[in-house]
Amino acid sequence: MRLFAVFAALCAAPLLALDVSGLEAGNHIAGPALREKDLDGKVVAVDEWGIFCPPCRASLPHMAKLAKELAGDGRVVFVGSHVQRRDDATARAMLEKAGCDYPVYQGFRVAGAPSSNAIPFGYVVDHRGEVVWSGNPYGDLKGFTQAIEEAAKAVPKAIPGSLLDGMEVRFAKDMPRRLIVGRNAEGALQQLRARARRGGEAGAEAEAILARCEAWASETETAIREAIPTLPSKALALGQDYLRTFPTKAAPLKAELSALAKDPAARALLQSRQALAKLRAAPAKTPNARKQLLARAQLQLRRLDQIAGQGAAEADLADLRAQWQALAEANGGGQAAP
Numbered sequence: 001m002r003l004f005a006v007f008a009a010l011c012a013a014p015l016l017a018l019d020v021s022g023l024e025a026g027n028h029i030a031g032p033a034l035r036e037k038d039l040d041g042k043v044v045a046v047d048e049w050g051i052f053c054p055p056c057r058a059s060l061p062h063m064a065k066l067a068k069e070l071a072g073d074g075r076v077v078f079v080g081s082h083v084q085r086r087d088d089a090t091a092r093a094m095l096e097k098a099g100c101d102y103p104v105y106q107g108f109r110v111a112g113a114p115s116s117n118a119i120p121f122g123y124v125v126d127h128r129g130e131v132v133w134s135g136n137p138y139g140d141l142k143g144f145t146q147a148i149e150e151a152a153k154a155v156p157k158a159i160p161g162s163l164l165d166g167m168e169v170r171f172a173k174d175m176p177r178r179l180i181v182g183r184n185a186e187g188a189l190q191q192l193r194a195r196a197r198r199g200g201e202a203g204a205e206a207e208a209i210l211a212r213c214e215a216w217a218s219e220t221e222t223a224i225r226e227a228i229p230t231l232p233s234k235a236l237a238l239g240q241d242y243l244r245t246f247p248t249k250a251a252p253l254k255a256e257l258s259a260l261a262k263d264p265a266a267r268a269l270l271q272s273r274q275a276l277a278k279l280r281a282a283p284a285k286t287p288n289a290r291k292q293l294l295a296r297a298q299l300q301l302r303r304l305d306q307i308a309g310q311g312a313a314e315a316d317l318a319d320l321r322a323q324w325q326a327l328a329e330a331n332g333g334g335q336a337a338p
Contacts, residue, residue, distance in 0.1 A: 018044065018129055019111035022081065029082060030092050031103040032283060032290070033330035041158075041165075043076045043151040044110060044125040045144070047137050050084030051091050056120045059138035060098035066145060067102040071285045075127070075155040076148060080104035083119060101287055126151040160281070163216055163245075164209065171195075171202040175209055181216075182244045189213060189246075217246055224253060230315040232260045233269035237277070265312035272300055272307075272320055279327065290331040297328035 018039045025033070047063050049056035067078040079102065082091055086106050095104060113123045114134045122137035124147040133147030156168060163179040172195065178188040192213075195206035220242050227235035239257040242250040260266050275296075284290040301324050308317055 018125065020109065021111065022105050022108035027106045027108065029080075029088050029104045029106055030095050031080070031101055032285070034077070034079070034103050034105075039077055041127050041155070043127055043148060043155060045070070045076060045078045045148045046081055046108065046110065046113070046123055046125070047079070048081045048083050048116075048119050048121045050082060050119055051087060051094060052084050053119050055138060057094060057098075059120045060094060060100055062138060062141055064099040064101070066141070067100065070148065071102075073152060074158060075152045078102045079108055081108040082106050101285070124148050124151055127155045163213055167209070167212060169205065169209070171205050172209060179209070179213060180245075181241050184247060185213070185245050186248060213246075217242070217249055221250070221253065224257075228256060228260065230313060231319055232263065232266040232313055233273050233316050234319070236260055236266060236270045237273050265307055265310040266316070268307045268310065269304075269312055269316050269320060272304065272324075275300060276320070276323055276327065284331055294328055294331045297324050297331070300324050301328070 018036070020036060020039065023034060023036060047059075049059065049063075051057070063078075063080070070076045070078055080095075080100065082104060091104070095101075110123070110125050110131075112129075113125065113131050115121075116134075118136075120136055120138045121134070122144055123134035124132050124144070126132050132151050133143065135143065137144040158165065159176050159180070161181040161183075162176045163181060163185070164176040167176075169176060172192065175188060175192070179185050189210065192206045192210050196203045196210060220238055224235050224238045224242065227238065236257060239250070239253060239260075243254065243257070279293060279296065284293040301321065304317055304321055304324070
């Protein structure tokens with residue numbers, strides 16, 4: 001049984017979260033803003049360069065081309081790390097001239113990655129947090145590219161909304177697609193319980209999956225109850241997912257959520273929150289896409305001002321305003337227009 005318990009613990013563990021530095025908002029120079037969780041379970045390709053380095057300047061158009069080729073691959077995140085004396089205006093001008101539209105930060109670094117006194121220098125970190133390539137990405141562009149592509153092939157295919165996101169499954173390979181937030185998962189849970197009773201490694205894995213589902217349900221219910229008094233639209237958004245995913249377990253909350261849904265202001269804020277979630281699920285990767293996203297964010301901020309006059313909860317409004325404003329700023333909006 002000890003072996004099975006260890007196996008269950010390994011199955012339940014998510015893919016390793018990267019330990020990074022330099023990703024703070026104050027270090028952001030150009031391109032889309034990133035959060036640490038945007039890197040978890042992804043292949044991270046890093047190009048270290050500097051504005052005073054002639055080979056670096058020559059490499060930028062090639063990095064721009066490679067980043068554009070990778071932009072449609074959700075398994076890979078390409079990051080530029082400026083490592084010389086900071087001059088954002090000059091750096092942005094060089095990046096724009098070269099056609100670079102990927103995230104660039106001052107001094108971005110993955111902990112444990114190799115370093116070099118010579119630039120350009122780069123490295124590739126696979127989805128498990130292991131460095132699989134390092135060297136001069138300009139001098140060995142083919143090697144850099146191949147390392148990224150090979151690492152991407154090993155990334156488990158992401159399934160949007162899966163409760164098993166980041167969990168490597170050996171036996172219950174049907175479960176990542178059956179345990180989706182917002183879809184009734186109770187039939188899948190019954191099968192998992194039956195598999196768990198059979199024991200063995202497959203049973204231990206089933207127990208680990210059940211534990212993952214139970215943890216999500218518990219955390220979601222707690223978040224809903226905490227949100228009901230001051231953030232009704234958040235409670236409704238979480239409640240919809242909870243009721244659809246585990247209707248029996250979520251049943252005790254149904255009456256409270258139904259009462260919240262009768263408030264027109266709460267429903268209006270719910271629509272805004274849902275629109276925000278959709279935009280975050282499909283980040284803008286090009287200047288034109290970021291411009292369109294910024295326009296949507298500004299429109300939503302104006303709509304929130306209108307909803308404010310309908311008796312919406314102040315904390316709910318403030319929470320949504322802050323999130324829309326952050327999205328606008330991350331896409332070049334500065335202080336979004338009222």
